[in-house]
Amino acid sequence: MKPTSLRQALEQIDSARSALITPQGVTSFERLVQSRWMGPGEASVVVYCSDLSNTIRAMVALDGAACAFCAIPTTLTASEIAALLAQWAFDTVITDVGAEMRSIFMEHGLTCLGVDEALADDSAAQDERATNWLVPTSGTTSTPKLVVHSFDSLARAALAGRKISDPPQVWAMLYDVTRFAGYQVFFQAVLSGHKLAFAGLDTPMDQRVAFFSNHGATHISATPTLWRKILMCPASTELSPAQITLGGEAADQATLSSLAAKYPRARVTHIFASTEAGVGLAVSDGRAGFPLSYLENPFNGVEIRLTDGRLHVRAATRPGGYAGATPLTDRDGWVDTGDLVQVKDDRFFVVGRASGIINVGGDKVVPELVRAALLACDIVHEAVVYAKKNPFTGELVAADVVLSGVVDKGDARKIIDDFLSQRLTAPQRPRLLRFVPEINTNATGKVATKP
Template identity: 40%
Template sequence: MSPREIFALRDYLSPELKGRTISDAHHVVSLTDVLSHTVLGGRLRELAGRSVLLKLSDQLKSGLAMIELDGVARRMLLCPPDLNPDHLDALIADAEIDAVVTDDPGQWTEKAIALIVTAQLPLSASAPAKTERATEWLMLTSGTSGLPKIAAHTLEALTGAIVAEGPARGSAPVWATFYDIRRYGGLQIFLRAVLSGGSMVLSDPHEALGDHVARLNERGVSHISGTPSHWRKLLMSGAAAKFAPGYVRLSGEIADQAVLDGLKAAFPTASVGHAYASTEAGVGFAVNDGLEGFPADYVGTVSNGVEMKVVDGSLRIRSRRIAHAYVGRNATALADCDGFVDSGDMVELRGDRYYFVGRRGGIINIGGLKVHPEEIEAVINRHPDVRMSRAKSRKSPITGGIVVADVILADGTDPARAKEIRDQIVTQCRAQLASHKVPAVVRFVDALDVTPAGKLARSDA
């Protein structure tokens, strides 16, 4: 987008495109109504040119507020639902927030915020808004227990991969995601729904998985994304048998061969693939050949405006889709002097393919040796009776540390086979892993914790 031609989300909501909706478990809103209605009580003009923090209790009001604010506000900071309230003051200062959009105005009475605007449903009639400026989109990074970093994007960067793919073919898609749209992965799906002329069905953290799938079917969802942990939970639930999307995508975690094969078996007619993206690096690439990892020739070439290289085992990305800066009083450089973002995702070249082995910051220590738990889990998950696993370290008075693996067995597995399966898992690990990576303890569990971002929760015992 050139400075002379600035587009906002509302510019993709043509009133001629009837039947488009955005819905959650409680409401269905016509996307075309957004052009002449407001979720902000008619107070959009008061937010023009301001730095706005969006702190709302649900995704639907958040998505509608994003559409209204884009092209009007100077910047907007998207707050995920699990944001630590102790971080709010620092984030408000770093993002120079001077207005808040909320559905709980009482929460802000003690804050020194110039303007508080309440978002509410149902929508009320309002004069159509005009696009005035390129709004800066601020998103919080995940994966840290401390103060999250604020990454700044333009709408052009956020939608670069969507625009590159071109318009949707055939009938308008109905999109859904297990992500929250206030996180990068979920926001990508929300933007795809708006730009593709489709509809969007939002998740609800309080909804039982079976009820969620029933609602996805009722709304005719055709395209859906989530983390591998999201998909493993669905496969374990048995609800996948009642669902038949045509487009299935994974992102946010390593997509190992077991989960890719499981999804292909569950949805044999669907296009199943995995994508690489992060809040800082933007959308990097997609892999649609049914295999884990990605072809080696993705590195060192420019494809769809994305260039990648591997430095000391870490994947680095340069493109117009990356965030343009960290925002804040102590913000560091987001990219290096050549414009590459260090993703922190470690890869390993095996033959003609790169494989993800884990996060640089997620390494566990086993007797002084560094181990990526995801590498161990990928081997365990290949066992036909395993649905999901998590590897972690535990202190040992003899070796200093051992690997402990918590494993969820596939539905219908005979409990009497527990010892047999445990022995097979250990044998499989010994055949494919270095000795210090082999689990000393394999425990069968009923569930594994997943973070609000949909990723496997990791902490050493």
């Protein structure tokens, strides 16, 4: 029987199995399912915990017991938290942080409960109710919005492929579990009784990679940006994954090829998914982009169409809409993902967000296309492209670049300029180019764009 809640799904797994591995220790499936929500069923709850095990325990307790909940990371600023709180009538927050970090919630009138106050070990069965899972969008180019999911819509892919088998796999978590990509890794791991390994989002990448290696990670998912960081880590040579997945950004051919060469025994898959659509496309043929055949032959029941250069998707199971009852779909059930696409030969490529276009004197520049051109240059290891205000053209294209080796910066500038002049139009080429030692990533594993 298909589980209707996260608790029901986890109760079908041997309670003695290990579910979560962190530097703090190992958490069993029994520990995850034994906590019950002690508040009212009509509650709308924010989960704001620094300890991943507390976050997961709260999610298990709330799903099927509360009206709605939204798990958010403790790394958000006060203004970002305020923007999310304004989108839903939250009344309670479950947290394991100190008084100072709780103040933003108290200012907005929420009741603050510690984990031990909100959750109690109780084996008694409770009546189940439909619970809204409120998931923030990535907010790459705008303020994050809350998308209303159910357990079924959020865990659709994991539930469809669910198979509890031995020995358990070890899934490495590099995403924030409170975002769509993080949920997908979490569900794929625990719903089939596997182990989820998490070393912390603030832990240096080489230490995270070493942690995954020490615990025998078999499945590793990350954005292409994070994969390029992983490949630079000495500890990456100790990894031996069976499955590599790239998501969150367009997978470039250079990164796909590098992963295939370094981990020849691994299946390398890249996916497209979005919080709004609640669905995903995947391909494992080693090529960037997705087959145009998906237009005629839906992937795992996900229909797609390309309209006016934008990607639209439709699936039987999908989110309910944005918080505030704003619909996500048109009357025929299609979701405009907001992603721009290009078609070349037998593939289509997701090339960027429509909301992130840079306007250079009337020419519309997609920053992701400029970044892809930069990454194709042999001397460029990483790059971020962003807009700079200009009194004459409105905006200019700017880029920060991490060089892949020891190259004289004067020579590097000329090499990059010559390389881009053959691939980009004049408005697309960066007029401001900085060489930096590192490019930061945000909570979703993507490059942190400039304001």
